[in-house]
Amino acid sequence: MASWVAETRDEAERNLASLPALTGQEEDWRFTKPASLGMDGAPLDAPGPSGSPRVGDEAGRAAWLVLDDGRPAAPNVVDLPDGVIVAELSDALTAHEDLVRAHLNSLVGIDSHAGALNAARWDGGLFVYVPRGVHVERPIEAVLTATGAEGRIYGRTLVVLEEGAKATVIDRYVSPDLGGTVQASTVAELVVAQGAELEHMTSVSWGSGVHHHATIAAAAGRDSKVRSVVVTLGGDVVRVEPTLRVVGPGADARALGLFFASDDQHFEHRVVSVHEAPDSYSNLLYKGALKDTSRTVFYGNLIVPPGAPHTDAYQTNRNLILNDGASAETIPFLEIETAEVKCSHAGAVGRVDDEHLFYLRSRGVPEVEAKQLIVLGFLQEVLEMVALEELREELHEAIAAKLTPKVAAS
Amino acid sequence: MADPILDIAGLKVAVDGKEILKGVDLRIPQGEVHALMGPNGSGKSTLAYALAGHPRYDVTGGTVTFNGEDLLDMDPDERARAGFFLAMQYPVEVPGVSVLNFLRTSMNATRGEEISPRDFMKAFKENSALLEFDSSFTDRYLNEGFSGGEKKRHEILQMAMLRPKFAVLDETDSGLDVDALKVVSKGVNALRGPDLGCLLITHYTRILRYIAPDVVHVMFEGRIARTGGPELADHLEENGYVEFGASEMASAPGA
Numbered sequence: 075m076a077s078w079v080a081e082t083r084d085e086a087e088r089n090l091a092s093l094p095a096l097t098g099q100e101e102d103w104r105f106t107k108p109a110s111l112g113m114d115g116a117p118l119d120a121p122g123p124s125g126s127p128r129v130g131d132e133a134g135r136a137a138w139l140v141l142d143d144g145r146p147a148a149p150n151v152v153d154l155p156d157g158v159i160v161a162e163l164s165d166a167l168t169a170h171e172d173l174v175r176a177h178l179n180s181l182v183g184i185d186s187h188a189g190a191l192n193a194a195r196w197d198g199g200l201f202v203y204v205p206r207g208v209h210v211e212r213p214i215e216a217v218l219t220a221t222g223a224e225g226r227i228y229g230r231t232l233v234v235l236e237e238g239a240k241a242t243v244i245d246r247y248v249s250p251d252l253g254g255t256v257q258a259s260t261v262a263e264l265v266v267a268q269g270a271e272l273e274h275m276t277s278v279s280w281g282s283g284v285h286h287h288a289t290i291a292a293a294a295g296r297d298s299k300v301r302s303v304v305v306t307l308g309g310d311v312v313r314v315e316p317t318l319r320v321v322g323p324g325a326d327a328r329a330l331g332l333f334f335a336s337d338d339q340h341f342e343h344r345v346v347s348v349h350e351a352p353d354s355y356s357n358l359l360y361k362g363a364l365k366d367t368s369r370t371v372f373y374g375n376l377i378v379p380p381g382a383p384h385t386d387a388y389q390t391n392r393n394l395i396l397n398d399g400a401s402a403e404t405i406p407f408l409e410i411e412t413a414e415v416k417c418s419h420a421g422a423v424g425r426v427d428d429e430h431l432f433y434l435r436s437r438g439v440p441e442v443e444a445k446q447l448i449v450l451g452f453l454q455e456v457l458e459m460v461a462l463e464e465l466r467e468e469l470h471e472a473i474a475a476k477l478t479p480k481v482a483a484s
Numbered sequence: 485m486a487d488p489i490l491d492i493a494g495l496k497v498a499v500d501g502k503e504i505l506k507g508v509d510l511r512i513p514q515g516e517v518h519a520l521m522g523p524n525g526s527g528k529s530t531l532a533y534a535l536a537g538h539p540r541y542d543v544t545g546g547t548v549t550f551n552g553e554d555l556l557d558m559d560p561d562e563r564a565r566a567g568f569f570l571a572m573q574y575p576v577e578v579p580g581v582s583v584l585n586f587l588r589t590s591m592n593a594t595r596g597e598e599i600s601p602r603d604f605m606k607a608f609k610e611n612s613a614l615l616e617f618d619s620s621f622t623d624r625y626l627n628e629g630f631s632g633g634e635k636k637r638h639e640i641l642q643m644a645m646l647r648p649k650f651a652v653l654d655e656t657d658s659g660l661d662v663d664a665l666k667v668v669s670k671g672v673n674a675l676r677g678p679d680l681g682c683l684l685i686t687h688y689t690r691i692l693r694y695i696a697p698d699v700v701h702v703m704f705e706g707r708i709a710r711t712g713g714p715e716l717a718d719h720l721e722e723n724g725y726v727e728f729g730a731s732e733m734a735s736a737p738g739a
């Protein structure tokens with residue numbers, strides 16, 4: 075291992091040991107118990123394997139990488155333009171040392187619990203590099219699985235798009251329903267240079283038993299377009315923290331979120347955009363549905379420090395509750411320290427409108443299907459901003475599965 | 485006389501604990517169009533919603549036999565699949581659900597089998613031509629931003645697509661300009677025949693000039709107060725509902 079890698083890992087491990095333990099009393103840890111996500115990094119017994127997860131396949135992908143329990147594995151490069159690199163990240167530490175070194179840990183530091191934990195422990199990950207002006211048409215996908223063979227798993231993604239490059243990258247998280255708890259920690263760093271376009275999707279599709287802390291950080295360069303799309307459907311406790319750093323004027327950065335919580339799932343999304351450059355645009359739009367006794371929390375913040383005039387920054391979170399017993403909390407925040415900015419923020423929690431349901435049912439559509447249409451319709455506003463077409467179909471199925479009454483196992 | 489497609493006997497319906505329908509008796513033979521008139525608040529929409537199975541309307545007494553089956557025993561979606569249709573007085577907007585997706589889903593549901601995309605588009609094109617429904621609406625969301633008249637036209641388009649055995653049209657004529665009224669009437673008349681029964685709720689004889697009713701009923705304070713031929717509608721237009729007990733002021737038709 076190159077010495078800079080070992081040094082960072084050691085420092086991260088030391089930080090983890092020396093940071094005061096999270097208690098859940100901290101302002102930003104009020105909603106999700108830090109212990110449930112294993113933020114102290116304590117070892118956890120493996121629940122034992124419970125069948126194989128549905129990992130999908132490489133059809134339609136430019137490159138494809140499966141990391142079982144986070145172990146390094148070779149990517150399957152299907153069809154990549156010249157100069158584009160898709161590699162397993164630990165491999166890239168040596169094979170593409172200069173590129174990786176320049177960007178790894180650049181957007182997610184090692185001085186927070188989550189950052190230190192991941193930096194100290196990750197084994198395998200995804201590295202994507204797209205050179206100047208190159209467009210990768212098909213998505214590049216990495217799948218992190220939890221099989222139950224490990225109690226704690228880690229994933230790490232680094233995406234670097236040079237000037238004018240374009241790509242779609244998917245980080246997918248899957249497992250079967252597990253017989254016990256697995257704690258997952260993931261970090262994705264997305265570096266998007268001038269005029270480049272990135273759509274990054276985080277698909278949280280775990281089975282039951284998984285507790286997941288995910289950090290996503292993007293830097294949007296001058297005139298770039300960045301889409302972080304977070305789709306949270308699976309896992310018992312999931313906390314996702316996407317941060318958009320708008321570092322160049324003219325950038326258009328969007329943090330889009332879609333979620334559907336059911337049973338006693340607990341999802342927290344903490345979404346932030348920071349305008350470090352003037353004349354830029356950001357939009358945080360998170361919409362989700364809840365049923366059963368699930369709980370979701372949205373915390374959003376638009377930060378416009380001094381020196382970023384002509385910022386347009388918007389933030390919206392809407393939640394659709396399907397039954398009593400589910401609860402959604404929404405906390406939209408603003409920290410505006412520049413004049414001449416256009417900002418808005420809105421948060422709302424509403425029930426499914428009985429009149430909508432009746433209208434659809436009066437046209438013969440059964441209740442489950444009618445709710446499916448309503449939930450998908452509710453999410454449509456976000457879907458419209460996502461280029462990846464297949465997401466619609468995927469969501470359709472996931473929503474149907476959540477709405478269809480479970481047949482009790484006999 | 486044909487068997488009744490709809491047979492309502494002694495129907496009592498309460499809303500939020502308040503009894504609105506106080507024993508409605510109404511028989512509609514299959515293939516006939518019956519008009520239902522009556523002053524504001526007399527319970528016409530209540531009857532329509534109760535027949536469609538709206539959960540807010542509590543049936544507290546009576547029976548409804550639809551095509552030989554107990555209608556009240558069915559869920560709203562089962563009623564639609566059994567061939568019952570309600571064109572609503574105030575169609576709701578459902579955000580994010582596209583018109584085409586909605587139409588296809590409801591067609592598949594009522595037919596009980598998947599319609600091929602080709603047949604679906606064919607039916608859609610034919611029926612939207614019949615109802616002069618702008619095809620650019622297909623990409624829009626269900627009733628969202630539709631004008632009042634467009635919503636009504638869209639209701640009849642759905643009726644044309646779903647081919648019900650029986651339809652209640654609740655003030656489909658209200659808010660329509662003359663041209664739209666003609667188009668909607670043309671649509672209903674095209675569907676009219678031995679396999680469609682219709683209850684047409686209206687305040688005006690205007691629509692009845694285009695869609696000639698076989699029978700006219702008057703609803704007053706939650707009951708059918710009189711039943712007659714088409715001439716009854718003209719009589720009501722002239723005299724209002726005073727003779728049924730309404731005060732002079734409130735009795736002007738459509739007040």
Ligand SMILES: Nc1ncnc2c1ncn2[C@@H]1O[C@H](COP(=O)(O)OP(=O)(O)OP(=O)(O)O)[C@@H](O)[C@H]1O
Pocket residue numbers: 499500502504522523524525526527528529530531540573
């Ligand atoms: N949800 C409700 N809660 C309370 N009262 C209701 C409700 N819906 C209807 N009503 C009452 O029931 C009565 C009948 O209303 P309904 O809508 O059936 O009248 P209508 O004959 O259709 O009138 P219009 O000609 O104005 O459409 C009215 O007095 C109305 O206020």
Ligand SMILES: [Mg+2]
Pocket residue numbers: 528529530573654655
């Ligand atoms: Mg009415």
